[in-house]
Structure formats: C-alpha cells, structure tokens
Amino acid sequence: MDSKNKTILYYTANQEEPQFEQQIIDDLKKKAGDIPIISISRKPIDLGHNICVGEVPISYTSEWKQLLVGLKAAKTKYCIAAESDCMYPQEYFNFTPTEENMMYNYNNIWMVWKRHHGFYKKYGYCEGAQICDREFWIKRLEPLLPEEWIVYPRTIENILVSKIFKKRREWTGDPVISFKTGNGVSCKTTFDNDSKIKELAPWGKIEDVKKIFNNEK
Secondary structure, three states: OOOOOEEEEEEEOOOOOHHHHHHHHHHHHHHHOOOOEEEEEOOOOOOEEEEEOOOOOOOHHHHHHHHHHHHHHOOOOEEEEEEOOEEOOHHHHOOOOOOOOOEEEEOOEEEEEOOOOOEEEEOOOOOOOEEEEHHHHHHHHHHHOOOOOOOOOHHHHHHHHHHHOOOEEEEOOOOEEEEEOOOOOOOOOOEOHHHOEOEEOOOEEHHHHHHHHHOOO
C-alpha cells in the first residue's frame, strides 16, 4: 500500500446511531493503516485530524462542501472518500490512479437495508467510494458550490452532479457495503432487484452483517 501520497476524507453529518457509526469508524481505522485520515463532521469526533464545521444544513450540497474543506486541508497528491455508512475492503485503500485529472469510482458496491434480508448490487457509482487527484477535485468542486452553507434544491443538486466530473474511470475489487439506515440524506438509490444474495464474500452472511445495525459483534 502506497500510503504516502493519499489522505482519507471521512465526512459525516453525525446523524447515524452513535454505536453504528463507531463500528464504521473502528473498521476504517483498521483498514486505513498508515494513510492519514481527515474527518469533516457537524459535531466533534475522534478520528484522525477532525475538522468540525458546526451544525450546518444536512444535504448533498453540505456533503460536497465538507469534502471541499477536507480537500483543502489535505496535503497529499490524492484523496480518497469514506462515508459514515459504508464499510470498505482492505484493497479499496490500495489503489492509486493511473491517469491525471480524472475521478476514479469503485464499481463494486452492495446495498444493505434494515428491512430487507439480502445484499443488493448497486447501479452506478457511490460518492463515498472514489479517489481523485486532490487539486483537480478542488478545481471541479469549488466553482460549483455556494460560499455559504445553504441548501440547493434537489433539482439543482441533480444537475450539479453531472457537472462536477464529466468523465470518470473505474476500479474494482472486493465489495464495498453501503448501509441504508434511514438516517442519511436519502434512503433511495439505484440497484438491481434481481441481484439479491444472502452471502457476500469476504463479508459473510447477511444476518451477520446486519448485526452492525444493532451494535452487535
């Protein structure tokens, strides 16, 4: 793992159940190894170098602004995203982009809901599973975001998504798990309803993975 040229940016709205998010954080610390972590949160948390932005509005606009704060605080060539409702395989942190000025998205994302008993393959990319050249990321985000912590309407946010990165590349490996707890900005996403499986390597059986919702070991 080349840990010298990357920083993990962990962003959170601090809306998840504390016990649940602590398990996410503990797992992230184990997987990060020597890669430095900058956490950008609405409330102070104990994770790497924490930047508390205060109780700003909860929205995708704020999520991008939190990322921008972290990008500007980092000093490394690349930054890699981590969300408060995702668990990552070790290899997620091992990848280094091969093309300059390009966003790379991890393309093996599986969804887990509280009320559904299975893993479901996600369509498209997850903003919590991507890596990019730090300066290029800043250049793409900064001109599109408001200076103040205001909330764009969802229609504007949907348009903004397509403008941030016009081109993307992908990399892959073992699955990233994205938990839909109902406490995030939205519990909706695109997924393959026919992809349902009960066991997902290397994570194991769905009944064991879902224990994280209830803070069970």
